[in-house]
Amino acid sequence: MNDTTHDIRIRPGGPADVPAILSMLDSAVVWMNNRGNTEQWGTTPFSQAPARVARVERYTTENDPHIAELDGTPVGALVLDSGPSPQMPIAPAGEPERYVRLLVSDRRYAGLGIGAALLAHAAEETRRAGVELLRVDCWAGGGGELVAFYERNGFTPTDRFLSQAWPGQVLARRVS
Numbered sequence: 001m002n003d004t005t006h007d008i009r010i011r012p013g014g015p016a017d018v019p020a021i022l023s024m025l026d027s028a029v030v031w032m033n034n035r036g037n038t039e040q041w042g043t044t045p046f047s048q049a050p051a052r053v054a055r056v057e058r059y060t061t062e063n064d065p066h067i068a069e070l071d072g073t074p075v076g077a078l079v080l081d082s083g084p085s086p087q088m089p090i091a092p093a094g095e096p097e098r099y100v101r102l103l104v105s106d107r108r109y110a111g112l113g114i115g116a117a118l119l120a121h122a123a124e125e126t127r128r129a130g131v132e133l134l135r136v137d138c139w140a141g142g143g144g145e146l147v148a149f150y151e152r153n154g155f156t157p158t159d160r161f162l163s164q165a166w167p168g169q170v171l172a173r174r175v176s
Contacts, residue, residue, distance in 0.1 A: 021059075022053065064080040090161060140167040
């Protein structure tokens with residue numbers, strides 16, 4: 001991990017962070033599309049899709065958002081919840097859990113360990129809440145790079161799923 005991660009500050013997020021989160025998501029769509037990935041999040045920027053904007057707004061009011069900053073600039077976002085999105089075909093854990101509903105970093109700062117720092121923060125928040133299970137679901141297409149990222153950060157694949165034509169993978173991490 002790059003030493004720059006020590007400069008990352010993670011703070012609670014809120015509704016004022018919606019424009020920054022949408023900007024990060026938009027940059028991620030462009031980055032993915034430039035790499036030939038149009039299946040994961042499509043080609044339409046999040047900020048231009050009213051349903052996606054509304055989802056990000058809900059994340060900042062109904063869930064537990066966290067913002068990673070470098071020198072005061074938002075460079076990543078994490079949203080935690082008590083379970084998976086009801087729209088996803090994912091079985092309940094059967095025990096208390098924290099669930100990563102969103103993890104994104106500004107692609108201009110790629111390679112600085114922002115995603116890893118946010119996942120470490122998610123694990124600490126989960127522990128602090130007295131919960132032992134942290135789960136996430138992600139896109140399992142394209143050569144599995146995203147699944148491998150979560151595995152490198154302490155998660156173990158559990159269940160595969162299909163949401164319409166979108167191949168997904170649930171991963172879990174014990175934090176006790």
